[in-house]
Amino acid sequence: MQQVYDAATAIVQAQMDKFAKIVGRAYHLFDYVGPADAERVIVVMGTGAEIVHETVDVWPRRARRSA
Numbered sequence: 001m002q003q004v005y006d007a008a009t010a011i012v013q014a015q016m017d018k019f020a021k022i023v024g025r026a027y028h029l030f031d032y033v034g035p036a037d038a039e040r041v042i043v044v045m046g047t048g049a050e051i052v053h054e055t056v057d058v059w060p061r062r063a064r065r066s067a
Contacts, residue, residue, distance in 0.1 A: 033057075 013029055020026040033053050034041070044052050 009029055016027045016029070031049075034056050042052050042056075
């Protein structure tokens, strides 16, 4: 059964890649936004991801202004 789970991510991503060719927008199983050396992460699914992405972009600018 583990083989099925191991293969699932590749199968799902392949289908998402096919979908992207049709609709012109790429989707991925996981997207990371932020610095490579982050000390904290936020894991989010669905529509809240865009808000979190914008927030992560704003935090460094606010930190520089308050320093």
